[in-house]
Amino acid sequence: xxxxxxxxxxxxxxxxxxxxxxxxxxxxxxxxxxxxxxxxxxxxxxxxxxxxxxxxxxxxxxxxxxxxxxxxxxxxxxxxxxxxxxxxxxxxxxxxxxxxxxxxxxxxxxxxxxxxxxxxxxxxxxxxxxxxxxxxxxxxxxxxxxxxxxxxxxxxxxxxxxxxxxxxxxxxxxxxxxxxxxxxxxxxxxxxxxxxxxxxxxxxxxxxxxxxxxxxxxxxxxxxxxxxxxxxxxxxxxxxxxxxxxxxxxxxxxxxxxxxxxxxxxxxxxxxxxxxxxxxxxxxxxxxxxxxxxxxxxxxxxxxxxxxxxxxxxxxxxxxxxxxxxxxxxxxxxxxxxxxxxxxxxxxxxxxxxxxxxxxxxxxxxxxxxxxxxxxxxxxxxxxxxxxxx
Amino acid sequence: xxxxxxxxxxxxxxxxxxxxxxxxxxxxxxxxxxxxxxxxxxxxxxxxxxxxxxxxxxxxxxxxxxxxxxxxxxxxxxxxxxxxxxxxxxxxxxxxxxxxxxxxxxxxxxxxxxxxxxxxxxxxxxxxxxxxxxxxxxxxxxxxxxxxxxxxxxxxxxxxxxxxxxxxxxxxxxxxxxxxxxxxxxxxxxxxxxxxxxxxxxxxxxxxxxxxxxxxxxxxxxxxxxxxxxxxxxxxxxxxxxxxxxxxxxxxxxxxxxxxxxxxxxxxxxxxxxxxxxxxxxxxxxxxxxxxxxxxxxxxxxxxxxxxxxxxxxxxxxxxxxxxxxxxxxxxxxxxxxxxxxxxxxxxxxx
Numbered sequence: 001x002x003x004x005x006x007x008x009x010x011x012x013x014x015x016x017x018x019x020x021x022x023x024x025x026x027x028x029x030x031x032x033x034x035x036x037x038x039x040x041x042x043x044x045x046x047x048x049x050x051x052x053x054x055x056x057x058x059x060x061x062x063x064x065x066x067x068x069x070x071x072x073x074x075x076x077x078x079x080x081x082x083x084x085x086x087x088x089x090x091x092x093x094x095x096x097x098x099x100x101x102x103x104x105x106x107x108x109x110x111x112x113x114x115x116x117x118x119x120x121x122x123x124x125x126x127x128x129x130x131x132x133x134x135x136x137x138x139x140x141x142x143x144x145x146x147x148x149x150x151x152x153x154x155x156x157x158x159x160x161x162x163x164x165x166x167x168x169x170x171x172x173x174x175x176x177x178x179x180x181x182x183x184x185x186x187x188x189x190x191x192x193x194x195x196x197x198x199x200x201x202x203x204x205x206x207x208x209x210x211x212x213x214x215x216x217x218x219x220x221x222x223x224x225x226x227x228x229x230x231x232x233x234x235x236x237x238x239x240x241x242x243x244x245x246x247x248x249x250x251x252x253x254x255x256x257x258x259x260x261x262x263x264x265x266x267x268x269x270x271x272x273x274x275x276x277x278x279x280x281x282x283x284x285x286x287x288x289x290x291x292x293x294x295x296x297x298x299x300x301x302x303x304x305x306x307x308x309x310x311x312x313x314x315x316x317x318x319x320x321x322x323x324x325x326x327x328x329x330x331x332x333x334x335x336x337x338x339x340x341x342x343x344x345x346x347x348x349x350x351x352x353x354x355x356x357x358x359x360x361x362x363x364x365x366x367x368x369x370x371x372x373x374x375x376x377x378x379x380x381x382x383x384x385x386x387x388x389x390x
Numbered sequence: 391x392x393x394x395x396x397x398x399x400x401x402x403x404x405x406x407x408x409x410x411x412x413x414x415x416x417x418x419x420x421x422x423x424x425x426x427x428x429x430x431x432x433x434x435x436x437x438x439x440x441x442x443x444x445x446x447x448x449x450x451x452x453x454x455x456x457x458x459x460x461x462x463x464x465x466x467x468x469x470x471x472x473x474x475x476x477x478x479x480x481x482x483x484x485x486x487x488x489x490x491x492x493x494x495x496x497x498x499x500x501x502x503x504x505x506x507x508x509x510x511x512x513x514x515x516x517x518x519x520x521x522x523x524x525x526x527x528x529x530x531x532x533x534x535x536x537x538x539x540x541x542x543x544x545x546x547x548x549x550x551x552x553x554x555x556x557x558x559x560x561x562x563x564x565x566x567x568x569x570x571x572x573x574x575x576x577x578x579x580x581x582x583x584x585x586x587x588x589x590x591x592x593x594x595x596x597x598x599x600x601x602x603x604x605x606x607x608x609x610x611x612x613x614x615x616x617x618x619x620x621x622x623x624x625x626x627x628x629x630x631x632x633x634x635x636x637x638x639x640x641x642x643x644x645x646x647x648x649x650x651x652x653x654x655x656x657x658x659x660x661x662x663x664x665x666x667x668x669x670x671x672x673x674x675x676x677x678x679x680x681x682x683x684x685x686x687x688x689x690x691x692x693x694x695x696x697x698x699x700x701x702x703x704x705x706x707x708x709x710x711x712x713x714x715x716x717x718x719x720x721x722x723x724x725x726x727x728x729x730x731x732x733x734x735x736x737x738x739x740x741x
Contacts, residue, residue: 035555035556036555037553037555038551038552038553038554038555038558039550039552039558040552040553041553041555043552045550045552046552047473047474047475047476047540047546047548047549047550048473048546050537050540050541050550051537051541074669077673078669078672078673078676079672079673079676080673080676080677080679080680109536110534110535110536110537111533111534111535111536111537111550111551111554111557111558111559112533112534112535112556112557112558113534115515115532115533115534115535116534118515118532118534119514119515119534122515122532123515123516123532124514124515124516125513125514125515125516125517127510127511127648127651127655128511128512128513128514128538128651129512129651129654129655130512130514130536130538131514132655132658134514170673174665174666174669174670174673177665177669178661178662178665178666178669181661181665182658182661182662185654185657186654189651189654189655190538190541191541192650192651192653192654193508193511193512193541193542193647193648193650193651194508194541194542194544194647194650195643195650196544196639196641196642196643197541197544205653208654208657339541
């Protein structure tokens with residue numbers, strides 16, 4: 001509350017507003033360019049490289065990093081770990097906004113965005129992995145909207161509707177886990193259809209399993225990482241329960257992430273052996289593959305273990321950040337670095353600055369909306385009228 | 391609590407693994423689609439191609455594509471390797487300095503019209519269709535423009551209108567499907583001055599190709615490209631040089647693209663069917679555990695209380711007993727006192 005008071009006294013031209021404003025202005029200009037000149041006007045996409053960073057980052061990373069929603073709600077509501085309850089709302093909000101952003105980003109990437117409902121409503125291509133992705137993301141976005149809605153309804157004081165929605169919690173959580181299992185994995189399965197284009201080190205029949213399993217520790221790490229940032233910027237919004245449970249969440253999630261990463265690492269090694277790709281490890285692709293596997297999976301897995309053993313919250317927070325980075329590296333590797341690896345470097349893709357501009361613009365929109373919501377709605381604290389009524 | 395979480399994650403991992411590993415063989419089954427029986431195709435004999443680009447010109451004309459930057463009789467265009475793009479459904483490339491060959495070899499590139507097309511399998515609005523005549527057609531009226539077909543195509547054929555703001559289409563050879571329907575030949579086949587392109591029933595074309603290889607074993611590599619590649623295609627190629635010298639990949643394998651994703655898609659019913667059961671079960675187990683813990687707690691409290699009250703009763707009884715004794719004694723003392731008092735009084739009165 002005190003922050004709002006000071007914010008009102010401050011001029012609108014505070015650093016956050018200036019930076020965000022400039023980015024949004026540039027974003028609007030780029031949006032106009034995109035929808036008047038086509039993809040060719042602001043991207044480096046080509047006939048050989050039809051997917052760029054809007055797919056690699058906005059879609060693949062966006063969805064993976066929004067996995068905190070289903071992991072946290074499953075831990076709390078399905079596995080009965082009620083001490084994580086205060087982490088559910090921030091995680092659901094992050095997931096909901098994340099998915100909304102993913103869908104918004106797709107409007108830039110596809111040729112005719114108003115036809116995005118076609119595969120669901122008009123003509124269904126059920127043999128396509130992308131159909132599964134589209135249907136699940138569409139349904140899950142709705143699930144997340146409903147899961148998030150109690151916070152908004154409490155803010156608006158719509159008690160009757162809120163009561164009905166809260167009763168749906170269990171069903172929605174189960175539905176959310178099912179949908180997430182399907183689309184997290186099928187984002188990896190997208191690349192199964194092109195074994196001749198993806199480097200053998202990254203191509204695997206396990207791609208869907210890898211994407212799903214890695215989404216779990218991506219989600220857990222993102223919850224830790226996001227809570228670190230939130231503690232920094234929205235500390236005054238957090239109630240006693242949230243603050244008290246916070247370190248519980250951090251240690252618990254770090255422990256879980258550590259175990260899952262260990263399993264993921266083991267699977268990756270099995271995969272390497274089963275495809276007998278060892279001989280590729282000596283090549284430059286192999287070195288980069290090892291950097292990913294050892295530097296961004298094995299290392300953070302180990303650091304999480306040390307952090308939990310020593311109760312070193314600082315180490316865990318840095319490890320969470322590193323793991324999030326590792327997920328981004330992995331998704332970029334599968335969809336860009338390993339994709340079209342056989343083409344000469346002159347025909348490879350590197351993003352145009354305006355593509356990066358759109359992505360930065362969309363992340364900024366995410367931060368603005370997130371900030372708007374947590375400053376007004378009961379996300380980091382329980383609404384006084386609804387205390388303990390979950 | 392943490393044990394059950396770990397256990398659960400283990401199950402999820404195990405379930406996920408068995409799903410993807412188990413499915414492909416099952417989904418593939420023992421069926422092998424070898425194309426519609428009477429479907430057409432084209433045989434491209436690269437030993438006959440002279441790189442005149444007449445096919446490019448005819449294609450451009452019959453498909454009403456935009457005029458090229460440089461005219462079709464400008465053969466310097468062949469100095470660069472090209473691929474199909476939004477303005478050209480077909481291109482001819484020249485391959486120089488091939489070992490054991492004097493002079494260049496030419497190869498025409500266009501959609502191969504796969505028997506089980508990757509693009510059709512990948513399209514989430516079914517914009518692509520393998521027609522019974524053999525042509526793979528595209529319907530722009532449903533296309534969303536996601537470009538997954540371009541990711542999927544092993545031959546890098548579909549192109550995209552990147553400079554169309556609002557109505558971009560995928561551009562790709564249709565095997566002149568509209569002309570076939572009118573009983574005409576594809577534009578490129580009709581114009582080819584060297585009969586490097588032969589149109590016919592795919593089955594017959596394979597026989598023709600075999601016959602050429604058999605008759606002139608010195609002129610041909612003993613392979614018909616497209617007969618089995620990626621499950622087979624309607625366009626077939628014979629060549630005097632190894633196909634990879636003509637930029638054609640020989641490592642594509644013989645499995646149709648759709649088979650690579652069928653396993654992953656087959657896991658959908660398993661997840662949709664079993665996940666709710668598993669998750670509800672886990673919820674029930676954790677709930678029951680809580681309930682039992684609660685019950686045990688309550689029982690323990692009850693027992694403690696019972697014991698405490700029993701102890702208390704005993705104490706009270708003892709206290710009462712003691713109190714009784716004390717009282718008795720007190721009474722006795724009082725009585726004694728009273729008696730003595732009375733005696734004393736009597737004595738006083740008597741005196």
